[in-house]
Amino acid sequence: MNYEEAIDFIHSTYKFGSKLGLDNITKLTELLGNPQDSYKIIHIAGTNGKGSTSNMIHDVLVSSGYKTGLFISPYLEEFTERIQINKIHIDKESLAKITTLVKEKIDIMISEGYNHPTEFEVVTAIGFKYFEEQKINFLVLEVGLGGRFDATNVVKNTLVSIITSISYDHMQYLGNTLEKIAFEKAGIIKRDSKVIIYPQSDNIKDVVKNQAKLKNSEIYEVDEKNIRKIKGDITGQEFEYLKKDVFNLPNLKINLLGEHQLYNAATALCTLEVIKKSGYNIDEHSIEKGFINCKFAGRFxxxxxxxxxxxxxxxxxxxxxxxxxxxxxxxxxxxxxxxxxxxxxxxxxxxxxxxxxxxxxxxxxxxxxxxxxxxxxxxxxxxxxxxxxxxxxxxxxxxxxxxxxxxxxxxxxxxxxxxxxxxxxxxxxxxxxxxx
CATH class of the missing domain: 3.90.190.20 (Mur ligase, C-terminal domain)
Structure with a gap:
């Protein structure tokens, strides 16, 4: 199929609805050779702030010299925004070729009695395969809906999991209390891994921390007191990161506006500290460059x-x-x-x-x-x-x-x-x- 046919096929799967569960995506990725196992994954769940935090981390990793994938949902103007490497969207030829392959695997699934994958499962599988073919180092992977039963949670190991700001959304799927929603989001935490928690109310953090402890995972709570805002106007914000034990950073500038973006930046910095301590080459210059280069369309x-x-x-x-x-x-x-x-x-x-x-x-x-x-x-x-x-x-x-x-x-x-x-x-x- 060509690009237009691929897009038509992907959008035609909208009729299969939004079904939480991992059976279909597990089978589909198995048929594709489990491409998601071939790179290091930073997995991000939350109600708000996923996109901004994902983009900041992605841009710093790119500035550090790593070939870095970014999987986001939904797209703003072009479908290809959803699957990126080093700020470049998937090309139309690759999307068509991989969609053709994924459709072939779906036909096998259906012949074996499986349900047809949903649109999000199809797009997730396409992204995973593209990132494998392009031999990326890292994938910054944004959850679609919830976490525990989201298609992205087919990944078995993550370098780090991030829980951003949690509030009421998708309650028909995730539950009608913040604690229930937090439990679903915390479902992305893997055993013996590392977990970053955005600064928010204790009742939410306690749920996430409890799930992390059950998985024997290290907990890193982002402290908003580590951020000191220096100035800000409609052109951007400047702040100081007061925590100096891993990075000794100069004053940082971001283009993203609003107080919440400073907390998203702190969450990204905490994540980058964990990645650096895991043995990867990230320095102050790459953070400074990545942050100033980071733009996120459609967010204030x-x-x-x-x-x-x-x-x-x-x-x-x-x-x-x-x-x-x-x-x-x-x-x-x-x-x-x-x-x-x-x-x-x-x-x-x-x-x-x-x-x-x-x-x-x-x-x-x-x-x-x-x-x-x-x-x-x-x-x-x-x-x-x-x-x-x-x-x-x-x-x-x-x-x-x-x-x-x-x-x-x-x-x-x-x-x-x-x-x-x-x-x-x-x-x-x-x-x-x-x-x-």
């Missing part, structure tokens, strides 16, 4: 400055809290013009109060996903909470005309589902290129 990303246009994939209550804090940090009490769209199963009702208090006007959008809440329904929901002006948008190409009507001093933010943010980013980038 300022894509235009006059007017300021922010894109943020805050798609659950924790993400919206981070977004709200960042808006107040960088823009004070200034009211913003908000564009908002969310998936219906993300409990949009819970986050609206955060958003209306920031906004002087709201436009609603329908994310490109079968689970999306329509722009009309979202507008109706917001009106139940506030008398703020709300306008539902029916077609994305209406956005550009609306933006052109705003003053250059406005602050405009698109927030919500990454399926929406990706489409908006493509649209606005194309418009900016046409103007320049």
């Amino acid at each position: 990303e300022i894509i235009n400055k006059e007017p300021i246009i922010i894109l943020d994939g805050g798609h659950n209550i924790n993400g919206i809290e981070y977004f709200s804090k960042a808006i107040k940090e960088y823009f004070g009490d200034k009211k913003i013009i908000l564009f908002y769209g969310m998936l219906e199963d993300k409990n949009p009702d819970d986050v609206i109060d955060y958003l209306v208090h920031l906004s002087k006007e709201i436009y609603t959008l329908t994310p490109n996903n079968p689970r999306a809440m329509s722009s009309n329904d979202m507008a109706y929901l917001i009106r139940q909470h506030s008398d703020i002006k709300v306008t539902p948008i029916q077609k994305y190409n209406e956005i550009l005309n609306i933006l052109n009507g705003f003053d250059e001093k406005e602050v405009i933010a698109f927030v919500g589902s990454l399926y929406m943010i990706g489409e908006v980013r493509t649209l606005i980038k194309k418009d900016l290129n046409l103007k320049n």
Whole structure:
């Protein structure tokens, strides 16, 4: 099959739903020769912060001279974003070739009585095989959903496991308490391994630490007191890492905005300390270079400055809290013009109060996903909470005309589902290129 046929095949497997469990992915990877066993893996689970932490670690390892894979979910604008090596997306020819091979193995599975793998299982298998063929040193592997029964958890050994910020999300699969969700996330911890825990509440950390102890794994708790912020504005943040026993770092700069990104940076640094102590060559220069080179599209990303246009994939209550804090940090009490769209199963009702208090006007959008809440329904929901002006948008190409009507001093933010943010980013980038 060619690239277009490969993409069609992958997306056609969406109909098989999202099924937690490792039987299918275990069989599929066995038929592929267990490619995931051929490189060192940094495995990352959590509700928020996985992508930022993954990218920072990946970019430092690349700066250290290691051929490093990155597996993320979901993609923002192009499918090939999901499978990267050294910041370069999988090429279309490789994707087509490996998808053809994976489909052949799936046909064998089905003939032997197995269920058809889900879309995420198919993509995971493609990624694992590509990384093996490219002979990478490290794979920074982001969990898709949960952890314990996520397809990525077919990996048997990890160099280190990371648990990032945990909050309410995917409760129909993971449970309706933070402790239950933390238990599922902690399912990625392997026996006799190492575990990094993002700074968060004790009830969550206790669950993770208990699972680590049951697996006889070393626990490394990230201490937010090791971060001293020096300065920050919409161009980036500068901070000092006060822990000096492994790295003696100069002041570090990151492009990622918001206080939570400093804690993600601390989590990445703690992970890099563990990797260095495991015998790998990581130094202060590679960290400094990796951090300053790290960019993560769609996460409080300022894509235009006059007017300021922010894109943020805050798609659950924790993400919206981070977004709200960042808006107040960088823009004070200034009211913003908000564009908002969310998936219906993300409990949009819970986050609206955060958003209306920031906004002087709201436009609603329908994310490109079968689970999306329509722009009309979202507008109706917001009106139940506030008398703020709300306008539902029916077609994305209406956005550009609306933006052109705003003053250059406005602050405009698109927030919500990454399926929406990706489409908006493509649209606005194309418009900016046409103007320049």
